[in-house]
Amino acid sequence: MIDIRLIRKDPERVKTILALRDKELPSLIDSILEIDCRRREIQARVESIRSARNSLSREVGKLKREGKDTSEIEKKVRELKEEIEALEKEMDSLGDDQLSMMMRIPNLPHESVPRGEDENENVEVRRWGEPRRLNFEPRPHYELGERLGILDFERGARLGGSRFTVVKGDGALLERALINFMLDRHREKGYIEVLPPHLVRSEILEGTGQLPKFEEDLYRCERDGLYLIPTAEVPLTNLFRGEILKEEDLPIYLTSYTPCYRREAGSHGKDIRGIIRQHQFNKVELVKIVHPEKSYEELESLVRDAEEILQLLELPYRVVELCTGDLGFSASKTYDIEVWFPSQGRYREVSSCSNCEDFQARRMKTRFKDREGRNRLVHTLNGSGLAVGRTLAAILENYQREDGTVEIPKALRDYMGGKSLIS
């Protein structure tokens, strides 16, 4: 959630910035401002009446102890109460309206974010590695996987429907090796490993921004009111919700391996073949909870931490800075890391690293006490470190040989019992 005070202070500036994301947003700001104004006016009235009620009530107590008649005052208070209830009802409904609108406003892009409509206007920041020169036509990962017997799409669909895949044998081993490899690297960098719940309550999803706006993308367990997490960002970022941390507790670095569950509503027909877009996929996530003055340098190091995994795996990639129109809901600034896919002749996203500034912290009420004793909102960051399934697919494609076998990256061999080839 963005700061309502920002809207009160300079609505035109907020509108200009939000228009960079979506041209529909500025009109929402006008409605919020109007409601906010009315709500506060009523609040002031309610509170002054309530103040009068409180002092009359105290009076009743005093008089009763003295054995005096209080029926006159009691009648007066009852009248005030009715007045309060009517105003309060109006105030609450305005408050609800305001909050639900505020919850649907995305974060403000940072001033450094390139302006643009959609992903075509994202800006490449750097490239690492040279795509291997293959003297044969590269096969797509799903073809390699099926031929090697490590990806089984047919049986996956039998079990869970479309966008579910069974990973077997050396494929399962490779996936597990990748998870351990990634977690170990992050742990060495000071990230605390966490195994969180995979089912969470709705307010947890509200904290990170998936709800109320993106209900359609989530799997929900109706009977229990719980949702399957779409990313470990959700439980990790919410870990300290409602807490007031000490300044010296910051920064907090967290890492977690979890499966991610996404309905992928609205992506029909996209990436239908292979394991690029699945309803369930494994991901190692990085989350940082930091001092607001440090969050942009923390974003840079977060991206580097994710990049290092690809460097160690010797997979060519590039880093892209998302433009204002392509930015996710909660993010102020985002870098995507894209790895090279030979069969597609292009780079595909394996990580998205964002600084959400105080947008999530405000929803979660995660604060810290600064040196002056003031409570301030923390800044939160998250990034994939990395999407495991897509990394596996990238390994299959980049390390394939003409005979359809796949070499195992050197960095992973110790994690695979010394194996160097999947055949």
Add this chain to the structure above:
RNA sequence: GGAAGGGUGGCCGAGCGGUCGAAGGCGCGGCGCUGGAAACGCCGUGUGUCCCUUUAGGGGCACCGAGGGUUCAAAUCCCUCCCCUUCCGCCA
């Protein structure tokens, strides 16, 4: 799932219809004492929101797990939900 007992400030813990934002203790900060420290003494120390004056401050309102209700008045009584503890049942 069944039974019982609980959820109060950074922590422990009292309060069970009015004078309670809440005793007392611990912790923390300041001051005093001291050569310095311990001990001791004094003072201070929750969060949110709105308004007024605006470096600083002053006032109102709300918050004692969450949401409703009863009452002139609720931390205190009633209802619903959530969570924790113990016992029983079930179970990886």
